[in-house]
Amino acid sequence: MTALHSLQQPDHARGAGSDAGPAAREVVDRARETELLEAALRSGAHVVLEGPPGTGKSTLLREVAARRDSSYVVVEGNAELTPARLVGHFDPALVLERGYAPEVFVDGPLLDALRSGGLLYVEELNRVPEETLNTLLTVMSEHEIAVPRLGRVRAEPGFGIVAAMNPYDAVGTARVSSAIYDRTCRIAMGYQSADAEERIVGTRAPVPSPEWAACAVALVRSTRAHPEIRVGSSVRGVIDLAGLAHELGRSRGVAGDDWHAGLDAALVALSGRVRVDESSSRRPEEIIEELYVAAFGPPPSSDADDSEPGESGGGDPPGEA
Ligand SMILES: Nc1ncnc2c1ncn2[C@@H]1O[C@H](COP(=O)(O)OP(=O)(O)OP(=O)(O)O)[C@@H](O)[C@H]1O
Ligand SMILES: [Mg+2]
Numbered sequence: 001m002t003a004l005h006s007l008q009q010p011d012h013a014r015g016a017g018s019d020a021g022p023a024a025r026e027v028v029d030r031a032r033e034t035e036l037l038e039a040a041l042r043s044g045a046h047v048v049l050e051g052p053p054g055t056g057k058s059t060l061l062r063e064v065a066a067r068r069d070s071s072y073v074v075v076e077g078n079a080e081l082t083p084a085r086l087v088g089h090f091d092p093a094l095v096l097e098r099g100y101a102p103e104v105f106v107d108g109p110l111l112d113a114l115r116s117g118g119l120l121y122v123e124e125l126n127r128v129p130e131e132t133l134n135t136l137l138t139v140m141s142e143h144e145i146a147v148p149r150l151g152r153v154r155a156e157p158g159f160g161i162v163a164a165m166n167p168y169d170a171v172g173t174a175r176v177s178s179a180i181y182d183r184t185c186r187i188a189m190g191y192q193s194a195d196a197e198e199r200i201v202g203t204r205a206p207v208p209s210p211e212w213a214a215c216a217v218a219l220v221r222s223t224r225a226h227p228e229i230r231v232g233s234s235v236r237g238v239i240d241l242a243g244l245a246h247e248l249g250r251s252r253g254v255a256g257d258d259w260h261a262g263l264d265a266a267l268v269a270l271s272g273r274v275r276v277d278e279s280s281s282r283r284p285e286e287i288i289e290e291l292y293v294a295a296f297g298p299p300p301s302s303d304a305d306d307s308e309p310g311e312s313g314g315g316d317p318p319g320e321a
Pocket of ligand 1: 028052053054055056058123164166192204239
């Protein structure tokens with residue numbers, strides 16, 4: 001509850017949008033994964049959370065970290081995460097004055113975590129440059145690090161590394177795997193159940209009705225099973241779809257579950273999120289529209305007598321004309 005967490009490199013850490021906020025959110029479902037992660041960390045193991053984007057890896061970690069009494073530090077894996085950024089550096093101006101004294105060293109996130117017995121959470125591990133990865137690998141197996149001119153820094157009890165990886169990200173996944181897997185435990189994070197996704201969207205976005213949320217979740221889930229789509233949308237797509245449909249309904253003066261507003265929202269929220277397979281000649285918009293009709297039913301036939309100008313709230317789940 002009392003965890004202090006600092007977001008290192010906030011520019012990068014903020015990349016994921018609203019969901020990158022530091023506050024721990026309530027995790028829907030995932031009791032099993034939570035138990036496994038907590039047990040692994042208590043046992044002193046390092047952990048890789050592996051799963052497609054949007055499967056709740058960061059959400060789970062934040063929840064687990066917030067329940068521990070130690071601090072945690074998040075770093076975003078990317079080309080700029082050099083060993084010096086991760087470990088820390090001597091302040092050049094102070095070195096001129098005082099030489100390479102330990103108090104002149106500015107701890108990076110790794111040293112912070114080591115010294116405080118905290119958690120280091122590395123997002124997008126597969127994008128971490130090789131040199132930095134080597135530093136991490138050494139710390140994982142030795143539980144200490146030798147920093148030139150500073151000396152050895154040993155891990156305090158409680159220290160652990162949790163890394164998140166996306167199995168679909170071809171960038172360097174093969175390069176990372178064998179060395180990392182041999183030093184870590186792995187928790188696979190698959191997509192949430194439909195029921196969990198409905199509950200997640202209910203807490204993250206305004207939904208006109210549970211029935212509408214169920215159709216929106218069905219639509220987004222169908223992008224993951226479509227033969228012409230290589231990678232479908234995560235629950236983030238449902239959250240955006242619901243938010244957009246709500247705003248469109250307001251600006252158009254129609255109900256939040258208006259069929260046409262929903263279709264526009266789906267096109268905007270999902271067409272960029274799905275990757276159409278190279279073998280398909282169709283545009284993502286065409287496939288999304290087809291899936292929208294499959295999930296929400298055909299357009300209401302009574303378009304002429306436009307829905308009541310106020311709110312109707314009734315909703316038109318699939319099949320209802
Ligand atoms: N089990 C869950 N409980 C509550 N919210 C969830 C859950 N899973 C996902 N979400 C919500 O879905 C969004 C994406 O989740 P999150 O950022 O944790 O995914 P991720 O696996 O870390 O994704 P990425 O691989 O892109 O970093 C967030 O808005 C989060 O609140
Ligand atoms: Mg994440």
